Amino acid sequence: MKKSKIKFELKADLGKEGIWRYASFLTEVPEPFQLTLGEGKTGENTLEETVSLKREDQNPTGSVKDRGMSYLVSWAYSGGKKDLVLSSSGNAAIAAAKYSQIAGINLYAFVAPSINPGKLKKLEELKAKIFISPRPVSEAMKFSQKNNFLNLRPSRSEFGSEGYQTIAFELAEKDKLPEDIFIPVSSGVMLLGIFKGFKKLGYLPKVHVCQSAAVYPIASFFTNDFQAEEKSLAEALVAKFSPLRNQVIAAVKESKGSGWIINNQEILACQRILEAKGITTSEEGALAVAAWQKAKQSNWPVGETVCLLTGRKY
Numbered sequence: 023m024k025k026s027k028i029k030f031e032l033k034a035d036l037g038k039e040g041i042w043r044y045a046s047f048l049t050e051v052p053e054p055f056q057l058t059l060g061e062g063k064t065g066e067n068t069l070e071e072t073v074s075l076k077r078e079d080q081n082p083t084g085s086v087k088d089r090g091m092s093y094l095v096s097w098a099y100s101g102g103k104k105d106l107v108l109s110s111s112g113n114a115a116i117a118a119a120k121y122s123q124i125a126g127i128n129l130y131a132f133v134a135p136s137i138n139p140g141k142l143k144k145l146e147e148l149k150a151k152i153f154i155s156p157r158p159v160s161e162a163m164k165f166s167q168k169n170n171f172l173n174l175r176p177s178r179s180e181f182g183s184e185g186y187q188t189i190a191f192e193l194a195e196k197d198k199l200p201e202d203i204f205i206p207v208s209s210g211v212m213l214l215g216i217f218k219g220f221k222k223l224g225y226l227p228k229v230h231v232c233q234s235a236a237v238y239p240i241a242s243f244f245t246n247d248f249q250a251e252e253k254s255l256a257e258a259l260v261a262k263f264s265p266l267r268n269q270v271i272a273a274v275k276e277s278k279g280s281g282w283i284i285n286n287q288e289i290l291a292c293q294r295i296l297e298a299k300g301i302t303t304s305e306e307g308a309l310a311v312a313a314w315q316k317a318k319q320s321n322w323p324v325g326e327t328v329c330l331l332t333g334r335k336y
Contacts, residue, residue, distance in 0.1 A: 032047075032191055032194050032195055032223065034191070034195060038056075038058075039058045039060050040058030040059065040060050040061045040062055040092055041058070041061060041062055041089055041092050041093060041185050041188045042056045042058055042092075043062070043188075044187070044188050044191045047187065047191060047219075047222060048093065048184055048185075048187065048188075049097075049181060049184055051093070051096045051097050051100050052100055055096050055097075055099045055100035055125075056096050057092060057095055057096045057099060057121050057124050057125055058092055059081075059082035059083070059088060059092070059120060059121070059124075060082060061081050061082055061088035061089055061092050062081070062088075062089060062188055062192060063192070064076060064077045064078050064079075064080045064081060064192075065077045065080055066196075066198060066328075067299070067301060069295075069299070069311065069329070072324075072325065072326045072327060073314065073326075073327045073328075073329065074198060074200070074326075074327065074328050074329070075296075075301070075307075075311070075328075075329050075331050076189070076193070076328050076329070076330050076331065077303075077331055078189075078307075078330055078331055078332045078333070079303045079304060079307065079331050079332065079333050079334040079335075081117075082120070083113075083116050083117045083120050083144075084113070084116070084333060084334035085113040085116070085117065085304075085332060085333035085334065086113075086186070086189075086212060086330065086332040086333065087113045087114045087116070087117040087118075087333075088117045088120075088121075089185040089186050089188055089189065089215075090114070090117070090176055090182065090183070090184075090185045090186055090211065090212065090215070091114060091117035091118045091120075091121050091174075091185070092117075092121055092185050093181060093184045093185030094118070094174055094176065094179065094181060094182065094184070094185070095118060095121035095122055095125065095127065095174070096121070096125075097181050097184075098127070098172055098174065099125045099127065101172075103127060103171075103172050104126075104127055104128065105127065105128045105130065105169070105171040105172070106118065106122060106127055106128070106129050106130070106171060106172050106173075106174050107129075107130045107132070107162050107165055107166040107169075107171045107172065107173045107174065108129065108130070108131055108132070108162065108173070108174040108175065109131075109132040109133070109158040109159045109161070109162035109163075109175060110131060110132070110133060110158070111133070111134070111137065111141075111208070111257065111258045111260045112133065112137050112138055112141030112142075112145075112258065112336075113141065113258060113333050114176065115129070115131040115133060115141075115145055115150060116141060116144050116145055116148065118131070118150075118174060119131065119145060119148035119149070119150040120148055122150075123148060123149065128151060129150045129151065130150075130151045130153065130162075130165060130166075130171065131145055131150045131151065131152050131153070132153045132155055132158035132159070132161050132162035132165070133145070133152065133153070133154055133155075133158055134154070134155070134156060134158050134260075135154055135155075135156060136257070137154070138257060138336045139336075140336035141336055153165070159175070162175070163175075176209065176211040177209035177210070177211050177261070177264060177265055177266050178265065182211045182215075183211050183212070183214040183215030183218060184215065185215065186211070186212045186214075186215025186216055186219070187215050187216065187218050187219030187222065188219065189215070189216050189219065189330075190216050190218075190219025190220045190222075190223060191219055191223070193328065194223055194225070198328065199225060199227065200227045200325070200326050200327055200328040201227055201228065201324075201325030201326045201327065202227055202228045202230060202279070202314075202317075202324050202325055202326070202327045202328075203216065203227050203228070203229055203230065203279075203327070203328045203329075203330070204230045204232055204282075204310045204311070204313045204314045204317075204327065204328070204329045204330065205229065205230065205231065205232060205310065205330050206232050206233075206256065206258075206259060206306040206307065206309050206310045206330065206332050207231045207232060207233055207240060207241070207259065207270070208237075208258065208259045208260055208261040208264075209261040209264040209265075209266055210231070210240055210261075210264050210266040210267065210269070210270035211266060212332075213229060213231060213270055213273065213274075214266060214269060214270060214273060216229070217229055217273040217277065226276070226277050227277065227279075227328075228277050228278050228279040228280075228325075229273060229274050229277040229279040230274070230279045230280055230281065230282060230313060230314075230317065231244070231270060231274050231279070231280075231281045231282070232281075232282050232284060232309055232310050232312075232313035233259060233281070233282075233283055233284070233309075234251070234254035234255075234256045234259050234283070234284060234285075234289075234309060235248050235249060235250055235251040235254060235283050235284065235285040235286070236250070236251045236252060236253050236254035236256075237254065237259055237260060237261065237262055238250075238283045239261070239262060239263060239264060239267060240264060240267050240270050240271060240281065241281030241282060241283045242281070242283065243271050243281060244274070244280045244281030244282075245280070245281050245282060245283055247283070247316075247320070248283035248284075248285065249285065251285055251286060254285075254286060254289075254305075255286050255289050255290070255305040256284075256289060256304075256305045256306045256308075256309045257305070258304065258305075258306050258332075258333065259306060259309070280317070280322065282312075282313035282316050282317060284309045284312045284313055284316065288309075288312040288315070288316070289305050289308045289309050289312055290308075291312065292308040292309070292311040292312040292315065293305065293308040295311070296308060296311065296331075301331070302335050303331040303333070303334065303335055304331070304332060304333040304334060304335050304336075305335075306332050306333055307329070307330065307331030307332055307333065310329040310330050310331070310332070311329045311331075313329075314327055314329050
């Protein structure tokens with residue numbers, strides 16, 4: 023797939039860094055408030071001749087969440103916010119803490135007791151104000167309302183998906199437009215951003231929602247080909263309920279994509295395949311690769327494909 027497939031010439035601002043290279047295609051944030059760590063410009067590895075792995079685990083804090091939080095924290099910063107609240111399984115809080123640190127903003131991070139110890143340690147290093155709760159989403163909501171602090175929860179923000187559009191723009195700029203894209207999904211905010219980015223380009227690949235056999239509120243709309251599991255190795259995909267569910271389903275249907283539910287055995291098998299190629303990445307990324315494999319084995323008409331490796335392995 024080449025740039026000839028898109029409806030306009032995508033021109034990045036080469037004088038800017040990070041997601042702000044595409045600022046003219048995003049909802050405006052005044053330039054003095056555009057925070058960046060140099061996120062984006064992530065590499066690609068070839069898995070097979072027609073399959074590319076987009077290395078979002080190469081982002082500055084180790085995950086794709088840098089793209090979303092670069093925009094969201096910048097937007098909050100432009101509005102004069104000094105205190106932000108976020109519930110997270112780990113990666114989003116780490117990204118938000120780093121961007122908040124640049125802006126001199128306090129971040130109050132609500133996480134579950136089951137948070138990966140490596141992610142918790144990183145949050146502590148970034149001086150986030152950490153609250154460990156069995157109900158991080160509702161506790162964060164109460165805390166933000168009580169103190170009149172902005173809750174950054176991406177799935178509840180109109181700008182939550184904004185920064186993720188840049189994945190589509192980057193693929194177009196590099197002549198890497200896929201026919202199919204496999205995306206690990208929790209709330210679905212990243213998928214919606216990528217979908218929105220492709221729509222702006224006037225080009226829409228088949229978008230695939232990939233979830234685990236433990237948490238599958240969106241992908242189960244498309245498939246019942248799975249055996250439920252109590253716990254998944256893909257620990258970052260935690261949203262048992264998403265306010266974006268209907269939007270994600272509509273986007274996937276419009277793109278003529280599908281949904282795939284992946285078990286732990288399939289995740290481990292794909293981690294071994296990736297490690298044999300010298301790629302160490304999160305279970306969520308391996309899940310996306312496993313979803314592509316499952317689609318191929320199911321005789322889905324898979325074309326040139328991008329699988330998102332969304333985070334580093336802790």
